[in-house]
Amino acid sequence: MEAGRVLFAGDWVFTRACHSIKHLPASGPVEVAFAGRSNVGKSSLLNALVGQKQLARSSNTPGRTRALNLFARSDGVGPVVVDMPGYGYAKAPKAEVAAWTALVFDYLRGRPNLARVYLLIDARHGPKPVDIEAMGVMDEAAISYQAVLTKCDKAGSASAASIKATEDALRRRPAAHPEVLLTSSAKGDGIAELRAAIATLAAERG
Ligand SMILES: Nc1nc2c(ncn2[C@@H]2O[C@H](COP(=O)(O)OP(=O)(O)OP(=O)(O)O)[C@@H](O)[C@H]2O)c(=O)[nH]1
Numbered sequence: 229m230e231a232g233r234v235l236f237a238g239d240w241v242f243t244r245a246c247h248s249i250k251h252l253p254a255s256g257p258v259e260v261a262f263a264g265r266s267n268v269g270k271s272s273l274l275n276a277l278v279g280q281k282q283l284a285r286s287s288n289t290p291g292r293t294r295a296l297n298l299f300a301r302s303d304g305v306g307p308v309v310v311d312m313p314g315y316g317y318a319k320a321p322k323a324e325v326a327a328w329t330a331l332v333f334d335y336l337r338g339r340p341n342l343a344r345v346y347l348l349i350d351a352r353h354g355p356k357p358v359d360i361e362a363m364g365v366m367d368e369a370a371i372s373y374q375a376v377l378t379k380c381d382k383a384g385s386a387s388a389a390s391i392k393a394t395e396d397a398l399r400r401r402p403a404a405h406p407e408v409l410l411t412s413s414a415k416g417d418g419i420a421e422l423r424a425a426i427a428t429l430a431a432e433r434g
């Protein structure tokens with residue numbers, strides 16, 4: 229827990245927006261990425277980790293994040309954290325949504341220094357078909373991933389069913405971490421645990 233706190237207490241800054249995987253740095257430190265449907269809470273989770281409300285822009289309107297946005301500590305210590313566009317429904321033209329979705333899936337398939345994907349799932353709704361598709365892509369690419377339920381503060385009794393549905397969807401998937409993390413960016417639940425998990429990963433892989 230302490231290593232996670234220290235890692236995220238540093239000075240985290242936005243470093244680059246990539247609209248194509250060609251624009252990513254050729255190689256570099258370990259990356260950790262947040263994937264999930266539009267509006268699931270990816271940018272908010274990053275802000276909760278770093279303790280800054282507006283480092284990554286979040287919005288009520290699905291389709292806020294439109295590039296692979298890279299964040300890192302200004303002193304270069306630790307991993308790069310990648311806030312991705314959402315896949316699925318968004319308030320944007322269909323062709324644009326299709327382009328981001330392709331960008332996300334290209335990144336998941338072909339990034340050698342990608343150490344772990346956190347697959348965010350809304351605790352009120354559980355996994356949707358597009359989340360299952362993302363799991364399949366990551367299994368095939370052998371990218372380690374872990375499910376994170378978001379907005380647990382709003383889910384009430386629905387979260388038990390979402391936990392069960394998520395665990396069921398992850399069973400027998402070769403690249404999936406079996407444990408589901410429960411979080412609320414609004415209330416801070418699960419944030420210290422996620423910080424610690426990322427610090428451990430960076431220490432192992434960095
Ligand atoms: N109650 C509650 N609301 C949350 C939480 N996390 C995110 N939200 C809200 O959900 C909305 C979407 O959050 P974002 O962080 O922008 O979601 P995103 O996944 O980055 O969305 P896109 O960039 O559009 O794909 C915002 O209005 C947030 O304030 C949470 O833990 N609890």
Ligand SMILES: [Mg+2]
Nearest residue numbers: 270271292293
């Ligand atoms: Mg976002």
